[in-house]
Amino acid sequence: MIQFKVVNHALTVGxxxxxxxxxxxxxxxxxxxxxxxxxxxDTPPESVIVGPMAPLPLPGGGQEEGPANAE
Amino acid sequence: MQNKLYPDDTHPIRTARIGAVCLIDVSSSGTVQFGDRGETNAKLRAIALQRQEDHTTAGDVFYESYRIFDRDLPELVDPEYADGQGVHIERVNADPFITVGYIHVTATGAASSLLCGNCMRVNSESRIMHIRQYPRPRPIPGAFC
Structure with missing residues (x-):
């Protein structure tokens, strides 16, 4: 086992x-x-979605990124 | 010659001694504490969403739709520590104070911690999903269309 001993002397910061x-x-x-x-x-390049405005995924879809119509 | 500061004149804990603190902004769920603290468990999960759409028609956003929010944290693989052969740390405080004259902080983020004092354990975690979504720009018609 490594024995690591630290002696803290005066510490003053202006x-x-x-x-x-x-x-x-x-x-x-x-x-x-x-x-x-x-x-x-998490902001991969696929998270930039330029295209028709689609609803964001519902719970349970398990999608990693935004809507499936990403281009 | 024996050092008179060590080991006879040691201190079990150190005290933070601060002249002045200027703090402009503490964001949501950030903490500022002057004094000692036992344990900190700060957790932040956020969806940073930029959409060029009105709130009334944009619909809801769910954390459960993105795996980043239930992904396991990485584990530290340290066979020596698992065998009980970790690092044993011994600290000796020869001076009872940590002295700082002036602290200026412009801003602290969400679930962050600004602590002037001692703490035993800090566990902090942030998960942020960033999505940007814009409509396709309409093509500009030519001059003689």
Whole structure:
């Protein structure tokens, strides 16, 4: 077993500027034991649908993308 | 010469000491906390839909129609950890404070976390389906049609 020993000495920061903390992400000043972050973002080229406006799929269809008449 | 900070003068936890925080926007279900927290379980599922159609005629959108929302999360394959041979971490805090003078945050997204303090466990998950749907543009007629 790997023994990992950390000695935290003085930590002083003057200023932090953040433009954005995105979805399901975190910004922390402090200590933590476990961090698990998962993110899925699905926008394949097929998700751009240019054609006749069709209704979006109903539940149970199991379609991965939008309507079947995508071009 | 013995170091007087270690191991005699250690601290079980560190305290965040912050001068000022300027936070402009916290989006839906985002959290801002000053203090310690035991466990975080943040979850976001969203359908980002751009349609050139009126809401009254566009119909409903269902999460169940897209597999991204019930797809299993990837598992970490670590045979050594499974055998109980993981990494044992020992932390020693020689200084009782984490000091930050000023924090400026413009925006935090949905289901995000801004924490000034300690936390034991963070589990965060976001699933976003992005769809864009536009009608076909009408062809422009020629000059002598």
């Amino acid at each position: 200023q932090i500027e953040i433009l954005g903390v995105s979805s399901a992400s975190m910004f922390q000043i402090g200590d933590t034991d476990y961090v698990t972050l998962n993110s899925m973002f």
